[in-house]
Amino acid sequence: MGERGSGRDAEATGHLAFGRGTALPEYVNLWVSRQRWYGGTGRVAALRSIGEWTLPTTEPGVSIRTHLVLDTASPELPLFQLPLTERGSPLAQGQAALVGRGTGDVFVYDAPHDPAYAPALMSFILGRASSPAARDHDASAHGETLPAGAADAHSHAHAATVVASRVVSGEQSNTSIIVDTADAHGNPSRPIICKVFRAVHHGENPDVVLQPALAEAGSRFVPAPLGCVVGEWDDPGQPGGRARGHLAFAQEFLPGVEDAWRVALGAAEAGEDFSAAARTLGEATASVHADLARAMPTREATPEFIQGVLEGMRERLRAAAQEVPALAAHGSAIEAVFGRVRSAPWPRLQRIHGDYHLGQVLHAPGRGWVLVDFEGEPLRPMHERDQPDVALRDVAGMLRSFSYAAGTIIMAHPERDPARAAEWATACRRAFLDGYAARSGRDARGDAALLDAFELDKAVYETVYETRNRPAWLPIPLAAVRSLLEAAGGAAR
Numbered sequence: 001m002g003e004r005g006s007g008r009d010a011e012a013t014g015h016l017a018f019g020r021g022t023a024l025p026e027y028v029n030l031w032v033s034r035q036r037w038y039g040g041t042g043r044v045a046a047l048r049s050i051g052e053w054t055l056p057t058t059e060p061g062v063s064i065r066t067h068l069v070l071d072t073a074s075p076e077l078p079l080f081q082l083p084l085t086e087r088g089s090p091l092a093q094g095q096a097a098l099v100g101r102g103t104g105d106v107f108v109y110d111a112p113h114d115p116a117y118a119p120a121l122m123s124f125i126l127g128r129a130s131s132p133a134a135r136d137h138d139a140s141a142h143g144e145t146l147p148a149g150a151a152d153a154h155s156h157a158h159a160a161t162v163v164a165s166r167v168v169s170g171e172q173s174n175t176s177i178i179v180d181t182a183d184a185h186g187n188p189s190r191p192i193i194c195k196v197f198r199a200v201h202h203g204e205n206p207d208v209v210l211q212p213a214l215a216e217a218g219s220r221f222v223p224a225p226l227g228c229v230v231g232e233w234d235d236p237g238q239p240g241g242r243a244r245g246h247l248a249f250a251q252e253f254l255p256g257v258e259d260a261w262r263v264a265l266g267a268a269e270a271g272e273d274f275s276a277a278a279r280t281l282g283e284a285t286a287s288v289h290a291d292l293a294r295a296m297p298t299r300e301a302t303p304e305f306i307q308g309v310l311e312g313m314r315e316r317l318r319a320a321a322q323e324v325p326a327l328a329a330h331g332s333a334i335e336a337v338f339g340r341v342r343s344a345p346w347p348r349l350q351r352i353h354g355d356y357h358l359g360q361v362l363h364a365p366g367r368g369w370v371l372v373d374f375e376g377e378p379l380r381p382m383h384e385r386d387q388p389d390v391a392l393r394d395v396a397g398m399l400r401s402f403s404y405a406a407g408t409i410i411m412a413h414p415e416r417d418p419a420r421a422a423e424w425a426t427a428c429r430r431a432f433l434d435g436y437a438a439r440s441g442r443d444a445r446g447d448a449a450l451l452d453a454f455e456l457d458k459a460v461y462e463t464v465y466e467t468r469n470r471p472a473w474l475p476i477p478l479a480a481v482r483s484l485l486e487a488a489g490g491a492a493r
C-alpha cells in the first residue's frame with residue numbers, strides 16, 4: 001500500500017507533484033485504482049510519471065518500461081512503481097493483465113503478469129545489468145546480487161533458465177512473482193520468488209537489508225536472498241536532487257509452504273489446540289531477534305527516542321480517529337495506556353521485523369517456521385522503518401495475530417460461543433510468550449506497559465488498514481481495542 005502519512009516523503013516529493021512529470025493516460029489511472037496494492041477504497045488515482053527506465057528483453061515485439069508515478073489524488077503523494085509491457089499485438093490469454101490500449105494501437109499490460117517480464121527481470125538482477133537514464137531527469141536502475149548465506153542458491157539460480165512465471169494471488173501489499181526455472185538439461189531447478197515493490201521510497205528497504213543480514217548470520221529462519229533491483233529518480237528534496245531506493249527483491253521460493261495464518265486459522269476453526277506450534281514460533285522469533293541484534297547495529301532507548309515513540313503513537317491515533325470515527329470514544333483511554341511507556345524500563349533497541357503477524361511466517365515442510373517480508377508496516381514512514389526499534393513491537397504484533405484469528409472465527413460463526421475462540425487465542429498467546437522467553441531469557445510479560453501500548457498501537461493501525469483495504473473486517477480490530485483497554489485496566493495478560 002502507499003505510504004499514507006509519511007510527512008517526510010511527502011515533503012520530499014511534494015513540489016514535484018504538480019507542473020512536473022507527465023500525466024498518465026486515464027485508462028492507467030482507472031486500472032491502478034482497482035489494484036489491491038493501491039488501497040484507494042474507491043478513490044481514482046491521478047498519476048504523474050516522474051521518470052521511467054527500460055528493462056532489456058530478448059522477447060521480439062515487446063518493450064518493458066517501468067514508470068515511477070506519483071499519485072496526486074492522494075494527499076500524501078505516494079510514489080508507486082508501475083512496470084508495463086507494450087506489445088504490437090495482443091498477448092494470448094492476456095486479457096486479465098491488459099491495462100489498456102495505448103497510442104498507435106499498442107497493447108499495454110501489467111508487466112508482472114506478462115510472461116516476458118520474469119525472464120528479463122531475473123537476467124537483469126542475476127547478471128547485475130544496468131539501465132541508464134535515457135534522458136536528463138529520467139529514472140535509471142541496476143541489478144545487484146545479495147549474499148545468500150550458507151545456501152548454494154546462487155549457483156543454481158545463475159545456471160537456471162526461466163521456464164514459467166505466475167503472480168502470487170491474495171492480499172499482498174506488493175506484487176510477487178513465482179519463477180519456475182530449469183537447469184541446462186531442461187530439468188526443473190530451484191524456483192525463485194521476486195517481489196516487485198509497489199510503493200517505493202528513497203532509502204534502503206528493510207526487506208532487502210534484513211533478510212540478507214540474517215542469512216549471512218547463518219539463520220535458518222529466512223529463505224536465501226538472491227538479488228535486487230535498485231532505482232534512481234529525480235527528487236529535488238534529496239541531496240544531489242536524486243532519490244535512490246529498492247525496486248525489487250528476489251529470493252529462493254520454498255515450495256509446498258503454507259503460511260502460519262492459514263495453519264492457525266484452520267486450527268482455530270476446528271477448535272484444535274495450537275499452543276505447541278505457537279511455542280515453537282515464539283522460539284523462532286526470539287532466535288531471529290537475537291541474530292538481528294548481533295548482525296545489525298543496536299542502541300540505547302534515549303528519553304528523546306521514548307518521547308518520539310509516544311508522540312508517534314499519539315499522532316497515529318489522532319490520524320486514525322479521523323478515518324475511523326468509532327475510535328474517537330476510546331481516545332483518552334488509549335492515550336492513558338500509551339502514556340505509561342514513559343515510566344517503563346526500555347530494552348536496548350535493535351532492528352526488528354516491523355510488521356510481524358501470522359501471514360509473515362511460512363511453515364516449510366522439513367524445515368519449520370520461516371519468516372518473510374521484513375519491509376515493516378506499509379502504512380508507516382520509511383525513515384522510521386529502517387531504524388533500530390523495540391523487539392517487543394514484533395511480539396505485540398504476533399499476539400495481535402492470534403487474537404485476529406480468534407476474531408475472524410467469532411465474526412464468521414456468530415452461532416458459536418465466542419469464549420471458546422477467545423480461550424484458543426489466550427492459549428496461543430501464552431505459549432508464544434513462553435517460547436519467546438525460553439529462547440531469549442527475557443519474559444515479555446515483565447514489560448507489560450510496553451507490550452500493552454504496542455498491542456494497542458497495532459490495533460489502532462489495523463483499524464485504518466481494514467478501513468482502507470477490508471472494511472468488512474473492521475469490527476475485528478475495533479473489538480480488540482475495547483478488550484485491550486479492558487485488559488490493560490487490570491486483568492492479567
Ligand SMILES: Nc1ncnc2c1ncn2[C@@H]1O[C@H](COP(=O)(O)OP(=O)(O)O)[C@@H](O)[C@H]1O
Pocket residue numbers: 168171172173174175176193195223251252253254255257259359360362372373375
Ligand atoms: N520465499 C518464499 N517462499 C514461498 N512463498 C513465499 C516466499 N516469500 C513470500 N512467499 C509468499 O508470498 C506472499 C507474499 O509475500 P510478502 O513478502 O508477504 O509480500 P507483500 O509485501 O506483498 O505482503 C507470502 O505471504 C507467502 O505466501
Ligand SMILES: O=P(O)(O)O[C@H]1O[C@H](CO)[C@@H](O[C@H]2O[C@H](CO)[C@@H](O)[C@H](O)[C@H]2O)[C@H](O)[C@H]1O
Pocket residue numbers: 171172173174261355357358359373376377378379397400401402404405462465
Ligand atoms: O502482509 P502485509 O505486509 O501486507 O501486512 C498488511 O496486511 C495484513 C493483512 O494481510 C495486515 O494484517 C492483519 O490481518 C492479518 C490477517 O489477515 C492478521 O494476521 C494480522 O494480525 C493483522 O495485523 C497487516 O496489519 C498489514 O500491515
